[in-house]
Amino acid sequence: DIQMTQSPSTLSASVGDRVTITCRASQSISNWLAWYQQRPGKAPKLLIYEASSLQSGVPSRFSGNGSGTEFTLTISSLQPDDFATYYCQQYTTYPWTFGQGTKVEVE
Amino acid sequence: QVQLRESGPRLVKPSETLSLTCSVFGGSISSYYWSWIRQPPGKGLEWIGYIHYSGSTNYNAPLKSRLTISVDNSSNKFSLRLSSVTAADTAVYYCARHGDRSRWSSYVDQWGQGIPVTVSS
Numbered sequence: 274d275i276q277m278t279q280s281p282s283t284l285s286a287s288v289g290d291r292v293t294i295t296c297r298a299s300q301s302i303s304n305w306l307a308w309y310q311q312r313p314g315k316a317p318k319l320l321i322y323e324a325s326s327l328q329s330g331v332p333s334r335f336s337g338n339g340s341g342t343e344f345t346l347t348i349s350s351l352q353p354d355d356f357a358t359y360y361c362q363q364y365t366t367y368p369w370t371f372g373q374g375t376k377v378e379v380e
Numbered sequence: 381q382v383q384l385r386e387s388g389p390r391l392v393k394p395s396e397t398l399s400l401t402c403s404v405f406g407g408s409i410s411s412y413y414w415s416w417i418r419q420p421p422g423k424g425l426e427w428i429g430y431i432h433y434s435g436s437t438n439y440n441a442p443l444k445s446r447l448t449i450s451v452d453n454s455s456n457k458f459s460l461r462l463s464s465v466t467a468a469d470t471a472v473y474y475c476a477r478h479g480d481r482s483r484w485s486s487y488v489d490q491w492g493q494g495i496p497v498t499v500s501s
Contacts (some may be wrong), residue, residue: 307487316491
């Protein structure tokens with residue numbers, strides 16, 4: 274199985290900050306990577322697919338980058354709604370695997 | 381906008397079978413792949429398996445011997461059955477739609493709200 278490793282596990286930040294989360298794959302996954310946001314008690318929500326494509330309706334402050342084994346999710350200016358946990362997912366092959374999550378919390 | 385809704389028992393006894401159904405509203409189950417994903421309390425996401433509207437399936441290896449996923453196109457539903465459950469199967473179970481119909485493997489663009497299932501006597 275392809276292992277997905279996110280860093281950091283927890284990130285403390287303030288409204289207005291620029292935030293970057295990293296996701297590394299144990300082998301190349303080309304650009305078959307998605308990012309999800311999950312608020313407490315809610316289902317995950319798709320933000321980014323194919324590493325850098327913004328899902329319809331998602332604010333443009335979210336952006337994704339990378340290919341191969343290293344990927345980033347950047348929030349250009351953190352908003353109150355953005356305090357949540359973020360997961361990356363590889364879908365180059367089955368089984369799908371997810372990163373362990375990055376919790377963005379209030380500093 | 382398609383909506384997915386999970387239903388089924390929220391409490392299952394150890395060694396028994398967990399059965400859940402996902403109802404799809406506002407869109408057809410046809411032409412898409414559909415997955416089950418679970419999340420143990422306080423932990424990350426685990427892909428369980430998928431089914432295509434044609435009936436083809438793919439299961440995560442650790443669960444394969446206990447797992448059956450089926451589809452009912454006429455009712456716009458698909459289902460999960462997981463046998464011989466233990467406390468380790470306690471989780472929130474999500475049904476999900478694969479976003480790219482043209483690819484065998486895709487991201488998830490629609491999620492159900494999730495249903496918490498506890499395995500306990």
